Amino acid sequence: MTTIQESAGRGRPRSERAEKAIVDATLDMIGEGVTVSELSIEAVANRAGVGKTTIYRRWANKEDLVVDSLATLRLPMPEPGGADVRADLIEYLKIMRSESSELRNRCITNIALNEADRYPDLYRRFRELVIEPRREAFRQVLRRGVATGELRPDLDIEVAMSMLVGAMLFHTKMSGPDYPVPGDLPERLVDEALRGFRYDVTRNVAS
Amino acid sequence: MTTIQESAGRGRPRSERAEKAIVDATLDMIGEGVTVSELSIEAVANRAGVGKTTIYRRWANKEDLVVDSLATLRLPMPEPGGADVRADLIEYLKIMRSESSELRNRCITNIALNEADRYPDLYRRFRELVIEPRREAFRQVLRRGVATGELRPDLDIEVAMSMLVGAMLFHTKMSGPDYPVPGDLPERLVDEALRGFRYDVTRNVAS
DNA sequence: ACGATACGCAACGGTCGCGTTTCGAAAACT
DNA sequence: AGTTTTCGAAACGCGACCGTTGCGTATCGT
Structure with missing residues (x-):
């Protein structure tokens, strides 16, 4: 304070x-x-x-x-439901999407993305207070997925997180009347990420 | 003009x-x-x-x-080398990374991310002039991968692009003395994306 | 040579936000 | 009752930038 x-x-x-x-x-x-x-x-x-x-x-x-x-924005990330990794990831991405639409929570991304260069002190305090706890919660979901065997044991947690979070931020930031955010984006993102882009005939079709 | x-x-x-x-x-x-x-x-x-x-x-x-x-920033995206999809994607991500470090090219992300709300006209013109051609080039790489059979025929091109581009932007924006961008981030991003997060015993280990 | 236009520079009156001060009223304490 | 602190409001002098104008000089076409 x-x-x-x-x-x-x-x-x-x-x-x-x-x-x-x-x-x-x-x-x-x-x-x-x-x-x-x-x-x-x-x-x-x-x-x-x-x-x-x-x-x-x-x-x-x-x-x-x-x-x-x-x-005052330090709302805790809710504990994920825990059905499976897919559901948890989708839940978090949906939270991110809702935050981009609510005025009050747009502060988070606005500060995080725009002010880093000009106000390094403010940015650092903000990052430790708001950003890092959220990143950590996201990491935990991925780590739990590795522990349960749902995710590859050698999965690069940081890279995986940045792919999902980055894609979500990318869409919400770029969104507008011409380019709206698809309603099912969280599901599509998570499914593409879990599945991988490569065509592999030896793999079963994802359920 | x-x-x-x-x-x-x-x-x-x-x-x-x-x-x-x-x-x-x-x-x-x-x-x-x-x-x-x-x-x-x-x-x-x-x-x-x-x-x-x-x-x-x-x-x-x-x-x-x-x-x-x-x-004046409308430098064309170079034609990708074309060895395979992986190499092309990595090449484009490396271009993005270099742009984030060169002062002059930081303009692109600064305008794209910060000014959309306040200067919609400027943003629209900028998007059509600079952003969209680059997105299209990126999409083309993915489409070519689908055509050659390297990528899944049902791959969601937009989602795939936002995952790679979004992750790259995410890292470069969040980077700083405390959180530097890993040197091999493009490779790691592309490999994780191609491979998928899910652990699947029926699939061969990626080469 | 001469007219036309562009140059860098300095100054104009006007607006906005700065951080501070002063003011009378309001709301708690002893 | 008297003291102390905060309240909202208004005004202060200061500096930044606005968009414009006039200045003397430089550089082109005719």
């Missing part, structure tokens, strides 16, 4: 309503695609219906405000 | 040196991660060692300048 400490419990307490409004406004704007460098305290204050003073009293600078706001 | 027409060949001709310097400065800044909305004509002029007038004389607005500058 990078919030500036309040001095004591003496006077009027800080408004939680105002604080929430500020964080909400920040996240909304980031979700809409506003860059961190473009994000102005003035705009956040207006959108939150709050005086600039109220923001500067709590956060020393814009970066701290953004970090604290993003930290 | 959205450049403003020069009136006639009467007076002093426009300096090609200045024009090149302007475009170069624009592309350099975009490659360095400057957003289109952040890109200021003033900064471009300073960097190019040129008066603002010289820019405004040629382009009506920032967006036109950016479009024309990006249009």
Whole structure:
């Protein structure tokens, strides 16, 4: 937490309503695609219906405000259902897809993809707080698949993860009216990945 | 070409040196991660060692300048070597990787990933001019593989492409001092994709 | 030579956001 | 009641960039 400490419990307490409004406004704007460098305290204050003073009293600078706001996004990845690897992978990819459509969760990809170069500190904190736990959850699904014998024992976990996650991000980022994301993309991705591209007459047709 | 027409060949001709310097400065800044909305004509002029007038004389607005500058990036994808599908795919992925490291070619991914929401017109023109030809070249490699029998006849071309391209973009975007891109990533990606994740005792070990 | 156009440069008035300060009112404490 | 702190609002001086204009110079065609 990078919030500036309040001095004591003496006077009027800080408004939680105002604080929430500020964080909400920040996240909304980031979700809409506003860059961190473009994000102005003035705009956040207006959108939150709050005086600039109220923001500067709590956060020393814009970066701290953004970090604290993003930290509220740390929703845990749900434990996968566990029927089989295929179902687990599809479940996670579907979560990713839903996140790309919900304004609030677009923040994650917007920050992760756009701000790495310009705000390395912010990016590092964000990565450890939000990105890495998700990657780890995804890795765990794949490792479990190897353990159960569903996946090849020599499977390259990192490469496999980047293929599925990367493809999903690729589609959601490139999507638009001309190129919508197919509804069954998670299933198709997982099936193609599990099966492999190569034509191999010795292999049975996938069920 | 959205450049403003020069009136006639009467007076002093426009300096090609200045024009090149302007475009170069624009592309350099975009490659360095400057957003289109952040890109200021003033900064471009300073960097190019040129008066603002010289820019405004040629382009009506920032967006036109950016479009024309990006249009100079339309380097053709080389014809793939053609030894086999694996070699062709690896070749294209290596091109993508090299583009992520060369400043000038970072423009492509920076624009493609960051500006879609805010500059739909620019994005559409850029996509048709630069992105789509590359996607099509990639698709062709996969289609050829299906035709030669190397790839499954029912392979989902779009999904397959997004897996390879998406994974490559994912790695290059996420890369940094902490998470470098493995040198043999193209090979590993292609091999995992061709082979499939699933453990299948009836299949021979991949060569 | 002469007119026309482009050059780099500097300055214009205007807008926006910065971070700070001041203000009167509101809401907690002793 | 009196003190302390926060509240939203408004204004401050500052700097960046906007798009335009005028300046003296340079470089072309006629």
